[in-house]
Amino acid sequence: MNDLELVRELRGDPPDAEPAVLLSARFALQREMRGDTGRPGAGRWRLATAGGLAALLAIAVIVAQNGPPAPNGTVADAAGILDRAALTAAHEPILPARPDQYVFIESIEGYHGETYDCDGKADQSHCTAIPGPVTRTLRQMWSSVDGTHDGLLRDRPAKNTGAWNETPIPFCPNAAPVTNAVPGASGVPVTNAAPATNAVPGASGVPVTNAAPATNGARGANGVPGTNQPGTNGSPTNQPANNQPPADNCTPRPAYLINLPTSAPAMTDYLRARANETTNGDLFTAAGDLIREAYLPPAALSALFQALGDVPDLTVAQDAVDAAGRHGASVGRDAHGFRNELIFDRTTFAYLGSRTIAGQDIGKITIDGQSAQLRVAIVDRLRQLP
């Protein structure tokens, strides 16, 4: 042991700071920051991403910021729920991945079948749709981390253990045709690799994988790999005006979205650009599609929830059920006759799933679609389970 090591040994490693101590230090800083900006709305805590603080601290910060929870222990406002969800997301450990691995996402998707009251009748001019029972499908999807390998989607009814229905997610479908290819592959490259269209008819997931190539397309179009900075990559100004993949459709479509913006304003810009292309400008749907079909690192997921917190006209449903039957609180927005919601655990504020409700009256809801995210992991091979 040399003298420097002896100095280090003298006091060893001190214990970590008490969460309450850091909390109070953070409050002091926060007061200072607010005083500095003087902006209205600055009082809403913009959390730091990828923080090293304990989740305990994080939650405490938000509680203090948004005032005490409602008497029954719930967070009543949409921004409060999304803030907490953002903090929870930010403190998740990042899933490390190699480019040759796969993002594994397991979910349940539920959709209403529909019948029509005029079925079989001669006069079909005044049909009313009658919602049938919900069909729930268990989905397992493997998507290439760097987007350069074939992926796989398989699904089966959630209530049995029958055979899987497998659907390849080809990387270069035109170069290597797959028998089970998605209809329209030649004409519409964007939907070509979108497994959701394949799996569940009527799924709102059409633009889903579309989100992944967007980052990538920007990178390829810039021609400068690896130089994209988080925060600028997603900016619409940074995207080519025509963001179509090349005709060969062999542009990598990473499912591990490492270059997404990590600040709320940049994420808002990014989501807006996605939404304008794919979801009639609905940020909420664009965000849900992103979460359901790709891996967002904690900082990006956190930024996404923060960004949604800035969306106007959000409302809260205190008891929303996801496709796995889990109860949570949902934040939602009415758009185009549907209400799209993201559902969060009421205690941990972890993302549970989503649902789409037909009509705007939550009191008398008709579930149009549901999802539940069960597992997200990184694995080495197709069909490998975590």
Place this chain on the structure above:
Amino acid sequence: MTVPRAVDEPARLGPDDSTLIRRSLTEAEEFAAVFDRHANAVHRYLSRRVGTAVADDLTAETFLVAFRQRQRYDLSQPDARPWLYGIATNLLHRHRRTEVRQYRALARTGVDPAVEHDAERVVARVAATTASRRLAAVLAKLPVGERDVLLLIANEEFDYADVARALNIPIGTVRSRLHSARKRMRAALADLDPRTHEGA
């Protein structure tokens, strides 16, 4: 075809400190990320020098001062640690007497007032040798500038350039202060078993 960058360095995700600080010039709240990233380490540094109680206060103060001085941050430096440790070190100087007193007590009694007094630790520390008591005596007597350099290098594993940045002194001065401090330590430990420093 562009091959996406490898993703095996999760620790590097997110903007670097200088980016956060630059953003915080217009969006003050961005500075919170600097706190989250470094508050624990700053607290540990302070705690190791003057004990937890003082460290608790100085951690908060360090970040307040840093926030107020963020316009002066050298944006060419991606890592804010030296800057933050420099601020913390300046604040520590107000507690110089506390720090020296603790080292003197350790030298005299073998018990370190800066370390929490749970029984096992105390026993371990008491058993912790003549060497550490002599070392504490040296630390108590070191000129403050030398102690700053020595502890940043020994405890925080800063390199010379980081220390120079933190203390705002030339690298040559870092070298000479470290050299001087180590000479004093070696002299104090000279008659002990050089392999373990456990003798006598």
